[in-house]
Amino acid sequence: MVVTRFAPSPTGYLHIGGLRTALFSYLWAKKNGGKFVLRIEDTDKARNSEAAAIGIVEAFKWLGLEHDGEITYQSQRDDIYKTYIDQLLDEGKAYKCYMSKEELDRLRESQMAKKERTRYEGKYRDFSGEIPEGAEFVIRIKSPESGEIIVKDGIKGDVVFNVKDILDDFIIARSDGSPTYNFVVAIDDALMGINEVIRGDDHLSNTPKQIVVYEALGFTIPMFYHVPMIHNSDGKKLSKRDGATDVMDYKKQGYTPQSLLNFLVRLGWSHGDQEIFSFEEMIELFDPKDINKSASIYNTEKLNWLSAHYIKNTSNAELSKLLEEYGLILSSHDKAEILLDEMKDRSTTLVAMKENIDEILKVPTEYDEKASKKAFKEGWSEVLNNFLTKLESAQELHLPNDYHKLMEEVVEEMEIGFGKIGMPLRVAMIGKMGGPGLDSIMAILGKAESIKRLKKCIGTQRG
């Protein structure tokens, strides 16, 4: 069974890059009928916050990415790590190192002066001399001193590291006894049965260290997939300064989970020429072997297109439910269907859609200058008055077509073009150019409101 995981450290919100690797992990697990588990890497007490952990879980909930089983918190597993540290100590695969931070710093400085790679040289690796009086110690693992470590990676292929280029006896437990990242990651992944690790390729150079731990403990090494980074428009690793990278900000901005997920799944992954993927299709079609090897640049053009696409293709019932989350209640509006039909082709996000709807529904407080110039030309008030008369005497006015007929009558009787009535009428109704068809607008507003706006316009505009 395929078991994948997402293992964020709760130092902040869930960002778009993390979400993408989580999505990939989720899809791959589900495609194989396996499990997707969540582990919170909260061993750094100084930088963690509980609120961040809650926020991350909340984001997953919004997106519908459910994790399997209980969430694992590393902070609650100290005993487990301690057991393995003791085991390695007993087996002579790890040892206590009494080198002080100052001594280490000095070592590093002299190595840098000689332009050598900075590394711990194993002073206490097989130490039999006198232990410094009252010295603190860290625990270091015995790394291999020569040879190669090969990371089998499903995206990059086999990545070969030469041990003497990259390894030393790295610390697995700090002087306060707490275990370090590369040590606990390997243990947790192994113990949690994770056999396919999908993560950002900024972890690729950590992987040899983790393999050292796997091997020391006799654990099975999982399959790795190191997903290329998402870069900002400067070509750098995406950071918190690059705008709305908090996943929950996308909700605030009116993007739906569906469009965000579709956007992310196509960033670095593809399935031929297909652009639109339902959640079910993603699960069915996703395969990490189709992940691109190169980094991609984050750019919201496509997200906006997807968002608009999904809004257009969402039912009105669903749309009005979604819109309620943004404070727009349409359930009491008798022409909500027409309103939604007209607006869904004109909005890229739910927030924009709400704003567009608000603009139609609220009485215009002023008439756009440019639009007025075009609209209020010779004879406009006569046209509108004629239309007003017809409007007031009309009996059954419900659908856009009912209003359209009235406009047609005016046009025919006065022998004018449609623009002659369309322009001033539009400005009277919504105060500016653009927007849905006038017949629809009036049907949405209703007879009384339409008359009100018409009279206000005729009364206030000169010409």
Added chain:
RNA sequence: GGCCCCAUCGUCUAGUGGUUAGGAUCCAUGGUUUUCAUCCAUGUUACCGGAGUUCAAGUCUCCGUGGGGUCACCA
């Protein structure tokens, strides 16, 4: 700097030795529309450079160049 990864339109990408290098987005133009949007059509734009292998290279090899990542008692 050491090590590692990467390199096709502005952007997301297809492409696994023989293609007019395809799709999407963006942009522009035209059509539809009383306006706007949608929709439809059309168009501009790409294989980082140099060697090599081969009858044939975007595709394989090498060397450059460029970009990125990583080198902690952070994760």
